[in-house]
Amino acid sequence: MSLFGRWTLNISLGIIAGIIAGAFWGLVFLAPELTRGFTPIQLSAGRYLAYGLIAAILVARSWRRLFAMLAWREWKALAWLSFTGNIMYYFFLAKAVQTGGIATASIVIGLLPVVITLVGSRDAGAIPLPRLLPSIVLSSAGLFCISWQHMQSGSLAGVLYASGALASWTAYAVGNSRWLARLKAVTAHEWSMLTGLVTGAEALLLAVPALSCGAPQHSTPEWLYFAAVVTSVALLCSIIGNGFWNYASRALPLTLTGQMIVFETLFAALYGFLWEERWPAIVEVMAILLLVGGVASCALAHGPKTSH
Numbered sequence: 001m002s003l004f005g006r007w008t009l010n011i012s013l014g015i016i017a018g019i020i021a022g023a024f025w026g027l028v029f030l031a032p033e034l035t036r037g038f039t040p041i042q043l044s045a046g047r048y049l050a051y052g053l054i055a056a057i058l059v060a061r062s063w064r065r066l067f068a069m070l071a072w073r074e075w076k077a078l079a080w081l082s083f084t085g086n087i088m089y090y091f092f093l094a095k096a097v098q099t100g101g102i103a104t105a106s107i108v109i110g111l112l113p114v115v116i117t118l119v120g121s122r123d124a125g126a127i128p129l130p131r132l133l134p135s136i137v138l139s140s141a142g143l144f145c146i147s148w149q150h151m152q153s154g155s156l157a158g159v160l161y162a163s164g165a166l167a168s169w170t171a172y173a174v175g176n177s178r179w180l181a182r183l184k185a186v187t188a189h190e191w192s193m194l195t196g197l198v199t200g201a202e203a204l205l206l207a208v209p210a211l212s213c214g215a216p217q218h219s220t221p222e223w224l225y226f227a228a229v230v231t232s233v234a235l236l237c238s239i240i241g242n243g244f245w246n247y248a249s250r251a252l253p254l255t256l257t258g259q260m261i262v263f264e265t266l267f268a269a270l271y272g273f274l275w276e277e278r279w280p281a282i283v284e285v286m287a288i289l290l291l292v293g294g295v296a297s298c299a300l301a302h303g304p305k306t307s308h
Contacts, residue, residue, distance in 0.1 A: 014251030015260065017244045022263025024241030028090070029105060029268040031233050032097040033275060035226055037218065040094035045206035046226060048086055050234035052200010058239070059193035066194065069185060075198075077179055082199040085172025086238075087206065092165035100158015101272065108162035109265060113294060114139045115170045116258025132255060135298035139262070142290030145283050177249045177257055188246030196238060259298040262291050 032043060059066070096105035114136050118129075180191060218226070249257050269288060273280055280288065 010251050011256075014248045014256075017251065018248035018257070018260025019263045021241045021244035021248060022260065022265075023267045024236050024244070025264040026267030026269075026271050028093065028233060028237045028264075029097055030271055030275060031229055032094045034229050036098070037222065038226055040091050040098065041206055041209055042226075043094045043230065044087055044090045045203050046230035047090060047233050047238070048196075048199045048203035049207070050227075050231040051086070051196045051238040052198075052203060054234055054239055055193040055196025055200065059190065059197060062190060066186065066190060070194075074179075074183070077175065078194055078198045079202070081172055081175050081179070082195050082202055084168045085176065086195070086199045087202055088168040089165050089172065092161050092168060096158050096161035096165055099161060101276070105158060105162045105165070105268075108159050109166050109169070109261075111139065111166055112170060112173070112261040112265075113258045113291075113298070115166070116173050116261070117255050117298065119170070119174050119254065119258075131301040132298060135259065135294045135301065137294075138290050138297060139294035142287040142294065145287040145290065173249075173258065173261070174254065176246070177254050180246060180250045188250055189243050192239070192242040192246050195242070199238075255301075256298060259295045262295045265291060 031047070032040070035043060038046075093105060093109075096108070100108075117132055117136060176195075180188065183191065186194075245260075248260055252260070266288060269280070269284070
């Protein structure tokens with residue numbers, strides 16, 4: 001197989017992995033709706049404690065090798081990535097869903113491709129920014145459509161919380177992509193499990209405020225239901241979804257990786273419309289079409305003509 005053929009296959013598999021990751025990640029937005037009686041900090045602590053426990057089991061066989069391979073610098077990076085991309089992000093996301101709804105939160109976070117593409121355009125050998133401008137303009141227009149609608153309807157708080165999630169996950173996505181590029185000896189799956197392990201340790205610090213006296217009281221069946229939801233989210237979104245995302249992050253340039261996050265937005269919006277038992281409003285349809293157009297434009301910019 002020629003170098004060009006391998007490049008095309010690698011990019012194609014990376015895009016497929018990004019789409020699958022988005023399908024699993026979109027389920028994250030349902031959890032706050034399914035557990036309305038629980039606080040965002042309880043959701044964050046519960047999900048990531050479950051993530052940490054599952055990751056610890058899955059990484060146990062490789063633990064000695066990985067521990068010997070990673071230096072203090074890598075562990076500090078894991079701590080920062082775990083906090084920004086998991087703990088902080090999910091807290092803001094849960095607040096955004098509970099104050100503005102699933103569809104609002106999911107489409108606002110659709111700005112992620114714009115921000116990450118701008119950051120990635122500064123990488124050596126990246127696609128020139130002028131070729132990425134159509135994608136950036138389309139994605140920005142999609143965000144404007146949905147944010148303007150909800151600012152007019154008085155749910156600005158949901159947009160603001162979603163913006164916090166946007167900022168924290170942008171920091172994670174860029175940093176995670178950089179570290180995956182450096183650590184060739186660590187597989188994408190292993191890096192995901194190590195991230196889960198560190199996230200679980202950080203979530204232990206949230207357990208005290210999450211279970212404090214100020215938090216709402218719940219019965220044993222309610223706690224069991226809550227545990228089932230957060231464990232399902234940890235397995236489907238954090239373990240499986242993150243695994244596919246790390247594969248995509250390693251296979252794709254950062255300018256294209258960022259665009260893959262749109263699929264989380266699209267699947268989350270689809271799940272949200274199904275949950276709310278309604279069709280999307282005209283402005284939401286426009287936003288979705290613009291976001292999809294942004295992805296298509298970015299993919300075309302990374303086509304064969306740019307590979308020479």
